[in-house]
Amino acid sequence: MTATATRVLVLNSGSSSVKYQLLDMNPDSGGGPAAGTRLAVGLVERIGEETSRLAHTPLATGGDKRETEGPIADHGAALKAVAAELSADGLGLDSPQLAAIGHRVVHGGLKFTAPTVIDDAVLAEIERLVPVAPLHNPANITGIRTAQALRPDLPQVAVFDTAFHTTMPEYAARYAIDVATADAHRIRRYGFHGTSHAYVSRKTAELLGKDPSEVNVIVLHLGNGASASAVAGGRCVDTSMGLTPLEGLVMGTRSGDIDPAVTFHLKRVAGMSEDDVDVLLNKKSGLVGLCGDNDMREIRRRIDEGDERAELAFDIYIHRLKKYIGAYTAVLGRVDAVAFTAGVGENAAPVRAAALAGLEEMGLAVDADLNAVRSGEPRLISPECARVAAAVVPTDEELEIAQQTYALVSA
Structure with a gap:
């Protein structure tokens, strides 16, 4: 990562949608944007349908929200469309200012307790958890693979919804069922919305x-x-x-x-x-x-x-x-x-x-x-x-x- 690479693209890939935000994490050095400044936000929805919709707002330029409708076949096409919208605003994925792509991943099990750079082993473990998150992890995996194909040289980071809850003591996380059965099938309380609970609990302390x-x-x-x-x-x-x-x-x-x-x-x-x-x-x-x-x-x-x-x-x-x-x-x-x-x-x-x-x-x-x-x-x-x-x-x-x-x- 270069010293000027301060931007992070956040992707939240659902089964038929992709939410995204491009943020500048520069800590206000040299008169630049404040840390966490949003440069662009958007949503691709109804992926795979004839009436797919992309809504994009270029906040960095103060431009108006742009909306397009038409068939977007899959997540690969969706991310290419997102990349084109960002490029039109001078914020393309090929920018040397892009430091990483952060992916929301719903289920990280017990293995992932913190944000993790994605490699083949990490992706395989996320896939292994599909049986306990069949509605979410497959879509997250698709988003990761598509982003890797677009920028194979860029760090891809998984941030897990479950990670914040891995600090629960065993007596809170375990169900009162046969231990061998529970362990064999990874049955326990994992919790979700972890990024929100982490953020809000910290901001509440600041408020106090x-x-x-x-x-x-x-x-x-x-x-x-x-x-x-x-x-x-x-x-x-x-x-x-x-x-x-x-x-x-x-x-x-x-x-x-x-x-x-x-x-x-x-x-x-x-x-x-x-x-x-x-x-x-x-x-x-x-x-x-x-x-x-x-x-x-x-x-x-x-x-x-x-x-x-x-x-x-x-x-x-x-x-x-x-x-x-x-x-x-x-x-x-x-x-x-x-x-x-x-x-x-x-x-x-x-x-x-x-x-x-x-x-x-x-x-x-x-x-x-x-x-x-x-x-x-x-x-x-x-x-x-x-x-x-x-x-x-x-x-x-x-x-x-x-x-x-x-x-x-x-x-």
Whole structure:
């Protein structure tokens, strides 16, 4: 890596999409951009369909968002299209200023506990984990291989969603099933959204004016996918998602915690196949299963109009949140802050207010005026007298991936 190579391209490859951001990690030397400045952002979606769409915004030049539609056959074609858009702005992948490409990889198992430069052995291990992440790791692998083909000389770095949670003690990570069976099939709680939980817990400590090692935080990552974590002194000690992202909180389309025997019951009584049950619990449950909507704004609108199904769905969602806040308070022993993040956590004031309502004896409270403020900045929403801070901390997973990637390749 040359001394002038300070840019990181972050790729998040899904099964039919590629999200990307180009960031400059230059620490503001010589009047350059501030560390973490976004130069371009974009999304390719519906890959493999006739109506594929690429949306690209060149932030470095202040240009307008550009959108194109048309067939994009595969991830290789998608990344070539992204490279062309970046080149049009003078930000091409052939630039000597590009230091590395950072890839979001959902599942790293127990082997990968930190960002890792990708070689053949690393890629083989990511492939070996496909059975425990069949919806995510294959797409991540495709993105990595495509990027390697475009820039074989450039460091490619994997940043794993599971890495932050590998600090969980065994008594939190293990399921109470036969040990030999669990070990043979890698069955344990891995957790997900790790880059978000790492970023938000650290930013929450900054908001409190303390070092992360001094702060115990409950992080509530509430989006269409949702997870909670208990972070003690900067280290995750428990998290709500498990072997897969299905466990834990009520989500947009996922059930979260459920009696495992429900699956046996559905197979025996309803004649459902394994795939039927998988689809039910992952895509037809959660908020959408309870009331037909997984958009919290629409659910709140329906509640305001007196819709009882929407109200019940909201109440179930909040009840599960409160259970995890209480459980993680017990796990941590001392809680300094509860931090809300992601789409719902950052924008849905009624969710934050309801989640902490009635928890005053635990030191938690919400200031209605502060909670109503809309801002893209980290902020407190608790009254000054509250023993435990309540905070809204916008997540930035792409920046976290870029920071981890650049720190590794520039070391």
